[in-house]
Amino acid sequence: MPGCSLTRLLFTLFGLLDLTLANPIKANANPFLLARQTITPGGQPCGQHGPENRRCWRNLWNIATDPDVSIPPAYNNRYYDLHITNATNWPGPDGVRKHAMLINNQFPGPTIEAEWGDYIVVNVYNDLQDNGTSIHWHGIRQFGESNQDGTNGVTECPIPPGHMKTYSFHVTQYGTSWYHSHFSNQYGNGVLGALIVKGPASANYDIDLGPYIISDYYHETADRLHLQAELARNGPPPDSDNILFRGKNINPDGSGRGSYDRLTLTPGKKHLLRLINASVDNSFTVSLVGHNFTVIATDMVPVQPTIRKSLFMAVGQRYDVIVTADQPVDNYWLNVTLEANNNCGRSRNPYPAGIIHYEGASPTALPTNRGTPIVATCTGETGFTPVVPRNIPPNFFRPSDIASNTLPIGLNIVNHTTKGQIFSWHVKDTPISVEWGHPVLEYILEGNYSFPAAINLIQLNQKDTWTLFLVHSSLSLPHPIHLHGHDFLVLGLGTGTFDPQKHLPLLNYSNPVRRDVEQLPGPGWAAIAFKTDNPGVWLMHCHIGWHVAMGLGVQFLERASEMRVLMKLDQVVPNCNAWREYERVGNWLPRGDTDSGL
Numbered sequence: 001m002p003g004c005s006l007t008r009l010l011f012t013l014f015g016l017l018d019l020t021l022a023n024p025i026k027a028n029a030n031p032f033l034l035a036r037q038t039i040t041p042g043g044q045p046c047g048q049h050g051p052e053n054r055r056c057w058r059n060l061w062n063i064a065t066d067p068d069v070s071i072p073p074a075y076n077n078r079y080y081d082l083h084i085t086n087a088t089n090w091p092g093p094d095g096v097r098k099h100a101m102l103i104n105n106q107f108p109g110p111t112i113e114a115e116w117g118d119y120i121v122v123n124v125y126n127d128l129q130d131n132g133t134s135i136h137w138h139g140i141r142q143f144g145e146s147n148q149d150g151t152n153g154v155t156e157c158p159i160p161p162g163h164m165k166t167y168s169f170h171v172t173q174y175g176t177s178w179y180h181s182h183f184s185n186q187y188g189n190g191v192l193g194a195l196i197v198k199g200p201a202s203a204n205y206d207i208d209l210g211p212y213i214i215s216d217y218y219h220e221t222a223d224r225l226h227l228q229a230e231l232a233r234n235g236p237p238p239d240s241d242n243i244l245f246r247g248k249n250i251n252p253d254g255s256g257r258g259s260y261d262r263l264t265l266t267p268g269k270k271h272l273l274r275l276i277n278a279s280v281d282n283s284f285t286v287s288l289v290g291h292n293f294t295v296i297a298t299d300m301v302p303v304q305p306t307i308r309k310s311l312f313m314a315v316g317q318r319y320d321v322i323v324t325a326d327q328p329v330d331n332y333w334l335n336v337t338l339e340a341n342n343n344c345g346r347s348r349n350p351y352p353a354g355i356i357h358y359e360g361a362s363p364t365a366l367p368t369n370r371g372t373p374i375v376a377t378c379t380g381e382t383g384f385t386p387v388v389p390r391n392i393p394p395n396f397f398r399p400s401d402i403a404s405n406t407l408p409i410g411l412n413i414v415n416h417t418t419k420g421q422i423f424s425w426h427v428k429d430t431p432i433s434v435e436w437g438h439p440v441l442e443y444i445l446e447g448n449y450s451f452p453a454a455i456n457l458i459q460l461n462q463k464d465t466w467t468l469f470l471v472h473s474s475l476s477l478p479h480p481i482h483l484h485g486h487d488f489l490v491l492g493l494g495t496g497t498f499d500p501q502k503h504l505p506l507l508n509y510s511n512p513v514r515r516d517v518e519q520l521p522g523p524g525w526a527a528i529a530f531k532t533d534n535p536g537v538w539l540m541h542c543h544i545g546w547h548v549a550m551g552l553g554v555q556f557l558e559r560a561s562e563m564r565v566l567m568k569l570d571q572v573v574p575n576c577n578a579w580r581e582y583e584r585v586g587n588w589l590p591r592g593d594t595d596s597g598l
């Protein structure tokens, strides 16, 4: 058993003898039955992970270990129960009672914590009165485990009310992420939480302060807001009523309701802060008065330590940063600033902020220094260097690759019989709309490859091949583009139109920024690439909740022929049967014809 150090020692000794073990993609084994793997060291013995030795992990792995080649064995299963409920009169953090959906009666939901190589086993109970749910583990690669990705209509059916589904997945990478419902805009009602996987770090720190979720916040339900957002006559989507820091903030209406979040630093120490933008719509710039951030990870990709005064965070993005408490003992504002032209959304809170409190400073006083105003943009950060490099051969992509691999994003205004004119987003002319009652994995299980056009599916059949996609938008709005199942390489970002002759030679193939969400400039393009090394079906979508619900998504069916052997696809069936039964008779949210289901 995992707790037994003698067993672990024996595994270690035997493991050292077996240096040849490759990393074949493995079947989705039941962790209860899984034989513990033989240990393949990821590096020379380096000692114990600690404040002065963060690069090292469990002696035999380190920050330079390539997780595609070696990961620590599954020492532990981490068990969690998530009960999703609807609260009709929730007090809320800023004094406004509202309808909400909570996980274990809290917002944000409980933090899921594991260590690199562990299995995470989560029982998700749909205790809602109405509506399905499905929980997506954002940024978790689900290597060989596409059926655990929790994307309803893609990898599973929604979980109907009164039912439970167990997700179990292996964490082959480490860092900071979050989980959230993928059932239309449901996470905007509160169904989200942090997910952190402990592992090595590219710089030393003394104290891990854990996840720091920053999220836009609405007093109206996401379901009703979506109905407002889709009406063309309403123009841009609704402003957020507030921005919360770890689920807290004061109400910006001047009533003083609510409270600032206060996070304590120990003077003189270095602190790891795991920043997460878990918003529905707002992307923003984060800065801490009087302090810099030393960035050590972009999403779940460790990078060489890089000092920044501020960080732009698109919806869904994360940064692991180190904050050194080297300033006078006091309270400091951690400010969030939105771009002035509202291209990254808008909030009714003009100065969202949380408090960073030095131990020994007044526990109640507010910071006095508002800091130098930040000129926030709506543009993704660049210039990070991943510790474990990924390189694509120079000039690998040719001009002839561009046309077929371009994913144009567009917006239509369409006439709806009862609603009038509504917005409809599309990728390659198709607004994605998934089938909750018939997810793609069930198609594969049935051997049925006749996919409806509306699910906007692209097949990728070549094995282990670098694949380029040029995401392009001619509209002025930027979009945070998120891919499931992979970290993509950001080969280039640009404004305006992509010109193959001019821009192709400028793409960076040499260990560029790698992550799972990137901000597509508007109007502009993003050239991203990933290797087809993870058979499964993977959604790629804008992480603005309104946009993906209005169709801004596409899905990749990667190496479908291998999936039936690799994972237990029939696992989807019992829950799908239960969902289809519920869908016939249940009182679920009526899907409008522009709601993608995602």
Ligand SMILES: [Cu+2]
Pocket: 478, 479, 480, 542, 543, 544, 547, 548, 552
């Ligand atoms: Cu978008």
